[in-house]
Amino acid sequence: MAALRVLVGVKRVIDFAVKVRVAPGGAAVQTQGVKHSLNPFCEIALEEAVRLREAGAATEVVVATLGTKASQETLRTALAMGADRAVLAELAEGAAAGPREVAVALAALARRLQPQLVLLGKQAIDDDCNQTGQILAAILDWPQGTFASRVSLEPGAVQVQREVDGGLETLRLRLPAVLTADLRLNEPRYATLPNIMKAKKKPLEVVPAADLGVPAGPPRLRLLQLQEPPPRAGGEKVESVESLLGKLRHAGRI
Amino acid sequence: MASAAETPNCLSSTGLTEDQKEFQKVAFDFAAKEMAPYMAEWDEKEIFPVETMRKAAQLGFGGIYVKPDVGGSGLSRLDTSIIFEALSTGCTSTTAYMSIHNMCVWMIDTFGNEEQRRRFCPSLCSMEKFASYCLTEPGSGSDAASLLTSAQRKGDTYVLNGSKAFISGGGDTDVYVVMCRTGGPGPKGISCLVLEKGMPGLSFGKKEKKVGWNSQPTRAVIFEDCVVPVDNRLGAEGQGFSIAMQGLNGGRINIASCSLGAAHASVLLAQEHLTVRKQFGEPLANNQYLQFGLAEMATRLLAARLMVRNAARALQEGRQDAAVLCSMAKLFATDECFGICNQALQMHGGYGYLKDYAVQQFVRDIRVHQILEGTNEVMRMIVARNLLQG
DSSP: OOOOEEEEEOOEEEOTTSOOOBOTTSSSBOOTTOOEEEOHHHHHHHHHHHHHHHTTSOSEEEEEEEEOTTHHHHHHHHHHHTOSEEEEEEOOTTOOOOHHHHHHHHHHHHHHHOOSEEEEESOOTTTOOOOHHHHHHHHHTOOEEEEEEEEEEETTEEEEEEEETTEEEEEEEESSEEEEEOGGGOOOOOOOHHHHHHHTTSOEEEEEGGGGTOOSSSOSSOOOOOOOOOOOOOOOOOSSHHHHHHHHHHTTOO | OOOTTOOTTTOTTTTOOHHHHHHHHHHHHHIIIIIGGGHHHHHHHTOOOHHHHHHHHHTTTTSTTSOGGGTOOOOOHHHHHHHHHHHHTTOHHHHHHHHHHHHHHHHHHHHSOHHHHHHHHHHHHTTSSOEEEEOOBTTBSSSGGGOOOEEEEETTEEEEEEEEEEEETTTTOSEEEEEEESSSSSGGGEEEEEEETTOTTEEEOOOOOOSSOTTSOEEEEEEEEEEEEGGGEESSTTOHHHHHHHHHHHHHHHHHHHHHHHHHHHHHHHHHHHHHOEETTEEGGGOHHHHHHHHHHHHHHHHHHHHHHHHHHHHHTTOTTHHHHHHHHHHHHHHHHHHHHHHHHHHTGGGGGSTTSTHHHHHHHHHGGGTSSSOHHHHHHHHHHHHHHO
16 A cells, blocks of 8 residues: 555643633743643544554554653653654743744654645644644645544545535545644544553654754744633623613613 | 642652553543543442443553453553542542452452463453452451351362352452352461352342442342352462452552542542632632641642552562551551541532532542451551561
8 A cells, every 4th residue: 555644743732621820921821830731633633643544544643743842741642542653843941832833843844754644633722823734734835624524535635524614615635735623523532551551662753843944033923911801790680571671782782 | 620630739640650641641531531420420320330441441441450461451550559549530439340350350360370361351351341359258357267158179160158248349240259168267278269140059139228339339249059160260279368368459559549539539629619619708718727728638648649659569569568568558548538538528518518519429439448458457457467576
């Protein structure tokens, strides 16, 4: 079977269940000592790639991330879920990156690894940017299928069902292509104990981000300010529909 | 409910290797998604969650410290403790049963011959079949070596007569590891036989109504001229008591680990409640008394955890002090963790008494850990004997 390599980009984010707090200074959230995990949409993308390999449609799954040394734990989780090997595009401690920088790194890896398919999560749950896949496709000049809810490979092409505002849209893209995974694409597996042990032996390569063309210095997207939402004000119960309408009109809502 | 994996203050990942953190992560995730949402229902409706446990077995949790050649995961006692502690945050009762199942599979794996290992272990590791540990009888609990269930040799079979009490899983499980008397009185006359549901002469008592552990059925197991092939005996005649006690060393670490998980979850619940509940114009968490209480709970939990993990390492290494360390760890952790869960309930005020709130189930579920697998009184006997004989 012809080699079909899938490159999966993943991100280490604060775990969805954590109560996030704004750090003093108001320009970042507290990350020290806070639980981090593999971004849920990235997990879905990885699951899809592993399923493609298990079905015989793909031959290798390479997982990659742009991050500091701590991101190695995320790559190990990905290896335990079934990726064949991993690449860390390493940032210096304290360095930050946004969608543009990630796309530059993944593009460089794509040129090196020659995958037929790049799978990403549609967005990260920390910044909700929903940009990386799109920017990556533009840099590589590859077709993109974002918000994928179903993926099937055909010789030389991939059919993608996308969740769009109007419903579902199905596209056929020539390979190589970039896809981003939406929630309903699949349900990711748990890593099994034997797979966690096997993951130890899988290759994990560390490449300095600069070697992949990621510019030094602050990311193109700069976070200016963060604040917690205002505390919830009390509601009011009314006795009748007329009273409700009156109040809504008075508040300028209707 | 706050994810039980938020651990900065409970420090459950402290000192673990990368692999162990991965195992722990899978167990926490499984507990949060597959167990925690159902623990109240399993308790109320007394459901034995077979499908959920089989899902857990697919991840390798059916025979965690059983050798891989018969389907086990081949991990250490410490890895096992970490896993059960994490799973227990999702449902302590179910995890406790899984730990008993694991203990039984290990006994067959370790003391069985090749034929027995291959016959029983694979389907137990996958939890296609479930196991029960049968030592206690109506007349012999703490005085386990005085058990009366007799196994008379007749040709190439044993004929069993007697009964076992308080058997976890009894009646619903498929494989029974039974300690019975083949020889004279005392521990040296006891052998270990593996029975299977469906053997003529094997029947079960009524399902007991319990304060907790309701996601696992508890029944008497009754033998009336029950015929068991000699090929089902683990080890030699007279080795049964030793096999039972060696199983229990690991079992004590496992049960203590389940208590740790319940206490961990309870501390997080208390922490959440104290930040949310307001009285006298401010959150309860502003009260120094409660802050100190929470600090003490977290400290006691960490102390208990370190004792359990230390005992697990000793057992893994086969150290001479392992049995005593396991007894001390079981005694300390089950007592401390019950106190922690109970204190967490108190911090919830009246809400802690309602079944809508999970903390009461953790209290009810771990109360029995101070009693089974050797009462905490027996743990003291073991430690005292060790101190005074030296």
